[in-house]
Amino acid sequence: MKINRLPAFLLLFLLTAASANAQGPGSGGPQPGGSPTEVPIDGGASLMLAGGAAFALRRLRKRRA
Template identity: 55%
Template sequence: MKKYTSTLVKSCCLAAAYILFAASIAFAQLPGSGGPQPQEEEEEDNTPPPTGVPIDGGASLLLAAGAGYGIKMLRDRRNARKQ
């Protein structure tokens, strides 16, 4: 039991460190560093307006799915050890 707890703590610490590291380098662009700029409505160029990309929704769903899968795997492993 102690070995399992130690492994779980190490895994959680490693996952937290990875998430913090990934979050710190996830900034794609600084404000004003490029990309399409919003246009005034008076201008009638043939260029399309900038598009918004909903990254947060998909990333949240993937994160929730990964967490659910991890919990399922831990429960299955725990039930297998009890039998």
């Protein structure tokens, strides 16, 4: 049984795009001497990169077999 994923993808895309709003102008960033508000994205980004590489290798190995 083959499932067409295009309608589900389009519905998901439209629902997420409709809820995305632009942010208004901020205060211009953090002021010197204040509490830091920056958050490093190292942990999540490296996990996503490793997961994508593992998925790609799995797909390539499955295609060769």
